[in-house]
Structures are given as structure tokens and as C-alpha cells.
Amino acid sequence: MFKEIKPKKRARVGLYSIGLDVYWKQFKGLRERLEGYGTFIEEKMGTEAEVFYYGLVDSEYKARSAGEWFNTQNVDIVFCHSATYANSSSVLPIHQICQKPVVFLNLQPTDRINYDHATTGEWLAHCGACPVPEVANALNRAEIPFRVVNGLLGLTETPEISTTNEVTAHFPEATRAWEEIFEWVRAASVVRTLQHARFGFLGNTYSGMLDLYSDFTMLQAQLGIHVEVLEMCDVAKYLDNVKQTEIKEKLDETMEMFEISGDSPADPIAKKPTDEQLHWACKVAVAQEKLVKDYNLDSLIYYYHGAPGNEYEKLQAGFILGNSLLTAKGIPAAGEGDLKTAVAMKIADLLGTGGSYSEIVVVDYQDKTILLGHDGPFHMKIADGKPILRGMGLYHGKQGDGVSVEAKVKKGPITTFNLTQTFDGKLKMIFSEAKSVDGPIMKIGNTQTPVKFSEHPDPYLARWFAESPTHHCAMSVGHNQSQFSKVAELLQCHYVNL
Incomplete structure (x- = not known):
């Protein structure tokens, strides 16, 4: 699978x-x-x-x-x-x-x-x-x-x-x-692997997210990766040739991997996915996989912000399912044009530790946990049970509607991996070991994992923020600071263990 x-x-x-x-x-x-x-x-x-x-x-x-x-x-x-x-x-x-x-x-x-x-x-x-x-x-x-x-x-x-x-x-x-x-x-x-890797950069970086912007040449110089710049038309060209049998196979794969939700009991924009939404997401997923194979990609980074109602808006609205499937098959997909976090996800995946796209969702001061997750792709290999597919009436802060993934990372030790950039143009890796715990999450079609660090959330966040991270990170399973730091040393990249 x-x-x-x-x-x-x-x-x-x-x-x-x-x-x-x-x-x-x-x-x-x-x-x-x-x-x-x-x-x-x-x-x-x-x-x-x-x-x-x-x-x-x-x-x-x-x-x-x-x-x-x-x-x-x-x-x-x-x-x-x-x-x-x-x-x-x-x-x-x-x-x-x-x-x-x-x-x-x-x-x-x-x-x-x-x-x-x-x-x-x-x-x-x-x-x-x-x-x-x-x-x-x-x-x-x-x-x-x-x-x-x-x-x-x-x-x-x-x-x-x-x-x-x-x-x-x-x-x-x-x-x-x-x-x-x-x-x-x-x-x-x-x-x-990074020295031979091709990272597909599809579209643009989310406008105004200054922490995500990076110089492609700088990334190749420090990591060895090649960045293949792609456009929405590079995905769209595959849609016309997608066969119904391929859509059916992708739908069967989806039904086996996911639990299909009913309507959210709390959020009116989170509904049971319609047949049309599932069919479209599966068709787009077939096109995405063809793109990855034809361009020989190791990772896919994407974001598209276009005029409401155009054909590319509909296309990008179907990305989340396909990118979650790709991530599970060793092709990490990062949203909002975050190339640096895609690299962190790739490194975690190459080491067999997962690497799911995350950011700070909310702090639970009663449980002393921090919820980490996102509205985009999820690494299903490290899921706690079957991920849930929800239909979304809209994607907050973005255009369009479609299906989204609601899931948790499995309980136990985890390590977050943040790849950031300092004022002098150098990459910097930030690692934090913690524990994924059993706790409630919102039923809003987003990935969310309650994470307990070794100290109260407030001093931990103060130390994290002081390192000037990006607002995204890759969540991996296991305590991996020792392993990740060796990758940083071989790459001659500065790193911090929090």
C-alpha cells in the first residue's frame, strides 16, 4: 500500500x-x-x-x-x-x-x-x-x-x-x-540522496510568509538538491488523459487508507465529503502521481493563489488527498510553498521516521500540551489509526473547497524538525524531542497532535521562538536528535537540540 x-x-x-x-x-x-x-x-x-x-x-x-x-x-x-x-x-x-x-x-x-x-x-x-x-x-x-x-x-x-x-x-x-x-x-x-534529489516547486510561496522565502541557489549550494520549477499547467496537462479505471483504483486506495467522515458535530464548514469531491480529488491524485514520476521528483512543494472560480483554483483545491498519498509513498509534499520544511520532511522520511507537515495549532494549558498540525498533507505511515477525510466548504486563508485530512500522529516519542534560515543566508536545523499523547482534537478537517514537551509549554515556546524558526516543522516518530544531528554535521549545517 x-x-x-x-x-x-x-x-x-x-x-x-x-x-x-x-x-x-x-x-x-x-x-x-x-x-x-x-x-x-x-x-x-x-x-x-x-x-x-x-x-x-x-x-x-x-x-x-x-x-x-x-x-x-x-x-x-x-x-x-x-x-x-x-x-x-x-x-x-x-x-x-x-x-x-x-x-x-x-x-x-x-x-x-x-x-x-x-x-x-x-x-x-x-x-x-x-x-x-x-x-x-x-x-x-x-x-x-x-x-x-x-x-x-x-x-x-x-x-x-x-x-x-x-x-x-x-x-x-x-x-x-x-x-x-x-x-x-x-x-x-x-x-x-539529497545530492541527487529533485524537489518540484509548483506555483509560488504564500504571499507574505517571509520566513518561508529562500534562494533556490542557496539551497542547492548547501544541500545539493535541484529545484525543478513547475506551473499549474504542468499538472493540468495530465488531467485530460486520466482514465476512469485509474480514478477507481485511486478511490479504492483512498477508501482503504482513510475513514470517510460524516458531518462535523462542531464546524459547519466541515462536512461529509460529497461523491463529486472524492471523485475530483482522486482524479487530481492520479495526475499528481504522473507528474512526480515523469519529472522524477523526490518531493513536491506547492501553493497556488489565483482568481476565484478559475480552473487552476479548482485544481489546487483537490491537492490535499493526492499529496498525502504521495507523502506516504516517500514523496513528501509541503503546502504554502514551504521548500525548507519539505527538506526536513524528506530527511525524516529517508530515515524511516515519517515527517508530517505541522505548525503550532493551539496550546492546551490544562493538559500542558501543544497541538501541532496543519490543514495540508499528512504522513499516513505515522498515523494513530486511520486518518479521516472531511469535506471542506472552504480552506481557511486559501481559495476553493474540497477534501482535507484530519489525523493524529501515533502516541509515543516524537521529534520535531525545523529547517530555518539565518540572517547570513545559512540554513539552520532545530530539533526537539517530546511525546505525542492521547488527547482531544478539533473536528475541523485538520491534522492535530497533542504534544507534551519536557517542560511547561510557555518556557519551551520561549526557547523555540528564540531560535528564529520558520512557523512550520516536520513531526517525526521516535527520539531522533542523535540521528538528525549527524545529518546536520555531514551537511555542515548549524543545528540546535532544544
Whole structure:
């Protein structure tokens, strides 16, 4: 039902292990043992990325060769497995030549060395932390940023050469380390996908929403995305060729995904959708999906404000259903021409965390919650139950009438993701972890989720507003600050965790 229209790109990961060449003749089996650890890391990373393992780098000469090789493989990120002691001169040249982000893996094979039976060779197989300060110092003096992951290797069996237990896959230090490693891998996948992404910008930005305006060239410069400027006629041209069978299929899809509402008990403009409204929304949804596929889009941003009663007004009034369906299939759709929030939605979606278009709706001072939602598209993959389709006699602040989505994000941990722009033209990401809770919402055909932050709404809002956000954000499921911040770092984008 939610099959992705356009799959994300897998990260291209560079990996190498380090050691000291004079050890190999001194300690039989040490080199092969360390290479085995490297192969284990390669295979585990390979579940989520294309991995290019150079092998063991144990000299300055090999370091230069490795740097050149990683460049030829067009890697997105490089992991250095600190397998044993190594000179920093065997590491620095790699990252001077291949200037991709670097993460050091200080992954000890055992939780405790066998003190009574350990040999010098045994100790050297477990002293991966030893060279990390030296390497860190060299990289810092070369102005090369780096990160380090510390923990256990997480093997499922002990090598025959070992004198201690190396089965550590179930240890929390291994679990935590690999969670962090995969966060870096997924972040690299996001960056690679954005570098090849096409964002369709349909129409204009809502007039007067100054926070939403952005320079397309600036966005491409900082994110790598291409912005394809589209017009309403680009959607309209597909309408004449939409078949009744396609409309029927889209209607069946809609009936399966949504609950069709009756009249709202409170709001006179929120009614049961008419057959005409549903038919038109499904026809427009077919045209929207054809547009996305023909233009090879990764996201769709839209807004149209035209003269009342013209054909494009009717067309844009049918967008919400189709854009919710697209969002569920990996093509985030953002209303009001908000390109920056579409990027936040895309990043959240690429990470499998949803990313639903939201803004502040109202504060509930009794429940100490803030309702977040919008009158536009909703990410149905993260819905709490079936979303509701309501017929709207009008769209507040906009032209036309049609169907709209009323839904909540599922209960549990959530993270909001705001992408804003500062006075100097730089992008800035703002992340807030909170919890979606069970609470009442208005029956007005808008998405609304009661969210409880770690503090009273008033001081939280004061801190949020002080960061100069845009008024929209993407709501994702799970506590994702750690993951989102790694994406920001790889994009070299300033970020704030509130």
C-alpha cells in the first residue's frame, strides 16, 4: 500500500583498519586476526551501505594509496577501524587526500582481557584505544574534523587465537556503538540522496510568509538538491488523459487508507465529503502521481493563489488527498510553498521516521500540551489509526473547497524538525524531542497532535521562538536528535537540540 515511488540511495562507505607494520613479524597471527575484525565490520555495515574496505593500513605509503583509492570509489564517509596501535603518520595522509567526513571506530573485541594468560600479542589485539589520542591530535592540527565511536566490537564467536571471551554482541556497549555507527551510515545515505534529489516547486510561496522565502541557489549550494520549477499547467496537462479505471483504483486506495467522515458535530464548514469531491480529488491524485514520476521528483512543494472560480483554483483545491498519498509513498509534499520544511520532511522520511507537515495549532494549558498540525498533507505511515477525510466548504486563508485530512500522529516519542534560515543566508536545523499523547482534537478537517514537551509549554515556546524558526516543522516518530544531528554535521549545517 505504501510502496515507495523512488527509493533512497545507499551510502558509499569507505573503511580501513590500522596497525603497525613491524608487529607482523613479531607476533604471528596478529595481522590476520585484525583483518578478520575488519571483515566483520565490513559485513555488518554492508547490511545498510555499499562498503569499500581497503584492508589494513600500516604505513605512510599505504595511507596515501588508501586515500587515493577511496577517492576513486566516490565514498561519502570514511570509517577508520582502530584495530591496534598505529602511527598517526599512517592515518593523516588518508584524510588529507580523501576529504570526506571521518569517524574512528574504537571497538574493543572483549569486555575484559584475560590477565593471567594474555601475551603481548593478545594485548595488542585489544588496544585499539591506544592510538586514538595521537591520531586525534594530528587531525586537529591539520584542521580535519573527526568523530569517535567507543564501545565493544560485538562479535558472535571468539577467534581460535584468542585467550579470552570475545562474544560481546549482546553487551550494551556493543549495541550502543553499532546504533551510533548505523546513524552515521544512514546520515551519509541521506546526504547522498539529497545530492541527487529533485524537489518540484509548483506555483509560488504564500504571499507574505517571509520566513518561508529562500534562494533556490542557496539551497542547492548547501544541500545539493535541484529545484525543478513547475506551473499549474504542468499538472493540468495530465488531467485530460486520466482514465476512469485509474480514478477507481485511486478511490479504492483512498477508501482503504482513510475513514470517510460524516458531518462535523462542531464546524459547519466541515462536512461529509460529497461523491463529486472524492471523485475530483482522486482524479487530481492520479495526475499528481504522473507528474512526480515523469519529472522524477523526490518531493513536491506547492501553493497556488489565483482568481476565484478559475480552473487552476479548482485544481489546487483537490491537492490535499493526492499529496498525502504521495507523502506516504516517500514523496513528501509541503503546502504554502514551504521548500525548507519539505527538506526536513524528506530527511525524516529517508530515515524511516515519517515527517508530517505541522505548525503550532493551539496550546492546551490544562493538559500542558501543544497541538501541532496543519490543514495540508499528512504522513499516513505515522498515523494513530486511520486518518479521516472531511469535506471542506472552504480552506481557511486559501481559495476553493474540497477534501482535507484530519489525523493524529501515533502516541509515543516524537521529534520535531525545523529547517530555518539565518540572517547570513545559512540554513539552520532545530530539533526537539517530546511525546505525542492521547488527547482531544478539533473536528475541523485538520491534522492535530497533542504534544507534551519536557517542560511547561510557555518556557519551551520561549526557547523555540528564540531560535528564529520558520512557523512550520516536520513531526517525526521516535527520539531522533542523535540521528538528525549527524545529518546536520555531514551537511555542515548549524543545528540546535532544544
